[in-house]
Amino acid sequence: MGAVILGTGSCLPRRVLTNQDLEEIVDTNDEWILSRTGISTRRKSSKGEETYRLATVAAENAMQMAGVTADEIDLIIVATISSHMTMPSCACFVQKELGANKAFAYDVNAACSGFLFGMDNADKYLRCEKGAKILLIGAETLSGRTNWEDRNTCILFGDGAGAVVMEYEDGARGIIGSNLRSDGSLWNLLYMHSAPSSNPDIFQADNPGSHIMMEGREVFKYAVKAMEGAVQELLERENVSISSVGLMIPHQANIRILKKLVSRIGIEEEKVFINVQKYGNTSAASIPIALDEANRAGRLQPDDLLLVCSFGGGFTWGAALLRW
């Protein structure tokens, strides 16, 4: 019927950054961070834990579970906004590290929605190339894109990577459909500049450096409304009731956003997988890390309906339904 997930994997940097650690860096405290975001700890990369290296280990773990070797992979897609280079892509570095010699590779930039957008790309590719195998990865080291003097943002983000191996399968399993949206007119509520242009004629007077910049309250409002709309539209289009969803894996941005979303779409809290307390917001990596944890914890059984949804810079947002 569509693209199925053969295996999942993840990789988190070793170093744990606690709320107490952040108290040493900016004017904040554990109580504020916990009550406003639900986050207790996040991971921070050290030497040797660049985005492509986390991505490679996550991919190896997913391939091991899938029983697939690197030389069987036809396409590598990495969703990221924090590759260590702009060119080549992070996906090309992963391809090199794995020795996936027949694969072509590229990155997707859809911020926190990157994995979801990549999953839709992969599904549609596999419907045309039915024998292909795809490695889809979400990987970030946002610690390198964070302004460590800005308490509004530096408490939120974390590093990590998650991966899945996908192939096409006839039958009832696989991706049922997705509902993806963007609104570039709202770019300035959540953004990150590139390095300053070497062409002085190109306007860049306001380039503050490549740090995440965010209007938190505005993002919060749009995030809840947009994800709710995307989920409702998708359920309606696919004629699926929320009560038949077995597990929901939302982008792990903030516990308050998730709680609001959960109550608005009317899904039972026990059916929602949440790990934001451990890893913070890992952008494009958050859904595949959560998916791997949920899968390894036995939260997904054959035939379960999985609902994923996300919201991020762009704005970009959406939802997808998959039969496990």
Ligand code: UT7
């Ligand atoms: O993938 C999407 C990515 N983005 C997000 O998920 C972010 C969505 N937004 C949010 O989660 C929330 O807006 C935040 C958690 C970022 C902020 O929570 P808030 O309840 O919206 O707080 P606020 O921005 O309205 O700030 C309230 C107060 C301010 O002080 P004053 O002006 O009232 O005196 C802030 O300066 O809290 C202050 N504040 C902090 N205090 C202690 C902001 N950051 C901190 C901090 N520690 N880290």
